[in-house]
Amino acid sequence: MKLNEELAIASFVLLGDAELTHYAAEKLAAKIDFDFDYLVTMESKGIPLAQEVCHFLKKPRYVVLRKSIKDYMKVPISVPVNAITTSAQQQLVIDGNDAALLKGKKVVIIDDVISSGGSIAAAEKLLHKIEANVVARVAILAEGDAAKRSDIQFLQKLPLFKA
Template sequence: MKNFYELKVAGLTRKLPLIKLNDDLTIASFVLLGDAELTHCAAEQLAKKIDFDFDYLVTMESKGIPLAQELCHFLQKPRYVVLRKSIKDYMKEPISISVSAITTSTPQELVLDGSDAQLLKGKKVVIIDDVISSGGSVAAAEKLLHKAEANVVARVAILAEGQAAKRTDIKFLEELPLF
């Protein structure tokens, strides 16, 4: 067996290292952070799939941040919102929810600053992520945004991993298999 998976996405090719998470599951490790070329090209392609009206992009810390930044450029949106992994001292009346994801061994927290919650209240938002796999992060983000009274109109990612590729409620560029 090869020790990498060759991914073709947005006109680019990347060799992703295979990482064994446990005896039954190996993943191809897709790390968007630092890959400016891939972030730019993927955002350009994803922007074409967001051909509907919305107010804000929302992403989760941290891998979705550069993608949201680039998508704002292509979609001509001046601002996006980041759901943080912990409460920060600067936050006013933050709201939070716990989340579990395939690549994290312990539960984490998603936090929305109260001022961002006010900004999103009653608005149409698109959740952005690099990879949707089990869907835990996106589901938690959606619950948190529901608490803020935002209306999630779409869920968008570069890759849909494993069974996520069969979902009809997400938009993505390519499938990423599980091994």
């Protein structure tokens, strides 16, 4: 999938693939062999993955960082985000109730693919802002240079391509 004149990526769409989500979640859950309180994911592809990983780890709840403020949110908190797969700047938003829940807690950020790291960095910034303690970052795939990072755990590498 061509992103610009120089860069293309392999398309990896987790949404709708229950079998792949279940399999990847089982493998990621096995890597999360340490103490933490909550999984945190970003809307939207991380949601089914977080759900399944919670199932394997017997965690009753996870938190979703949304891409926009929703009417139901009480005192929403947001940060801007730039990601390789999105051409326009977006935001990550957490509901004030979820922010209160995560304050002082150990959290694991979980996503389908880490590429440029923009989404993970924004999530970390937002979680730091609400005083949550990020103890790990996990993903199914690490794309391009993300595979060289020592601060993330992932199942497989995903190459970038010249357009």
